[in-house]
């Protein structure tokens with residue numbers, strides 16, 4: 001059976017080269033990085049080498065990179081850690097309506113702790129208006145958190161513009177860059193805190209990092225033996241960290257893959273938009289691997305089900321919202337109505353995606369849409 005994986009926004013296949021460099025740390029290199037014998041020293045060296053790769057990729061200092069268990073932990077830590085460390089200064093945080101659930105849920109929790117959160121609107125393509133941000137900042141504002149590339153619709157925010165407003169107003173700026181990391185420009189010059197992870201870039205699951213600009217006031221949430229410059233205790237996930245760094249190296253040494261992805265993405269968009277009553281969600285200029293489309297009269301869940309029967313893995317939006325059958329909060333924020341927001345299909349490519357796979361999707365998808373429209377209770381035809 002044909003297998004076409006177009007859910008790379010949810011997770012990616014591990015690169016064989018990444019797996020290869022990880023393997024020794026699951027077998028013979030099992031020392032604890034804090035140990036003082038040679039087993040530990042070897043591992044500590046690998047840890048610091050990996051940290052340097054990640055730091056260099058962002059133009060950061062090595063001590064500004066703290067490894068975590070992934071994007072969810074980094075986002076939770078950034079929001080909660082900054083909120084509590086700076087609460088003497090103020091209790092106001094600004095984010096957007098199109099964040100990943102882990103930022104939105106952390107924000108809701110902070111509201112229960114007495115913090116005030118502003119959720120900025122976005123325009124019809126998912127962009128935050130910098131003037132809106134500037135207006136929302138008050139003397140009580142301590143943090144702004146805005147997703148870099150949106151995981152559902154691929155909108156890429158202008159970080160340098162947003163950060164310059166925050167700097168002018170002396171407010172800390174965090175960005176969730178899990179989707180954009182290694183796929184578009186990302187630099188420590190454009191934020192005080194940056195969330196990244198490995199499993200969206202052909203690395204292992206369960207590992208990520210938080211970039212924290214030197215001398216940023218942040219509370220520690222994981223106490224213990226003082227690992228990670230006393231910022232995040234716990235024996236380091238060495239095989240994961242080593243794999244993460246290798247995934248970054250491979251991605252950054254293969255910029256051509258981005259051009260190929262972009263070409264295939266555009267072919268897919270052009271082909272899909274030939275289907276009657278379809279619309280592209282998000283901007284024309286978007287993340288290289290992201291396609292998000294709606295078909296009027298059709299539910300995303302039925303579409304992904306039929307696609308799955310044809311061997312095509314796709315999703316309705318984010319992996320999280322597909323569990324709940326709720327309309328996507330991101331599409332609603334763009335101004336789509338509930339019916340339209342339910343009809344969305346997200347197809348996310350990777351460097352492994354081939355033209356033959358895209359051709360296959362473009363052959364199968366119009367047939368499925370036509371079939372569903374015939375039987376749809378929302379009844380278009």
Ligand SMILES: *Cc1c(COP(=O)(O)O)cnc(C)c1O
Nearest residue numbers: 070071072100151176178179197
């Ligand atoms: C995947 C993702 C996360 C969560 O990262 P995990 O490593 O899976 O916890 C957060 N934000 C965005 C934008 C993501 O795409």
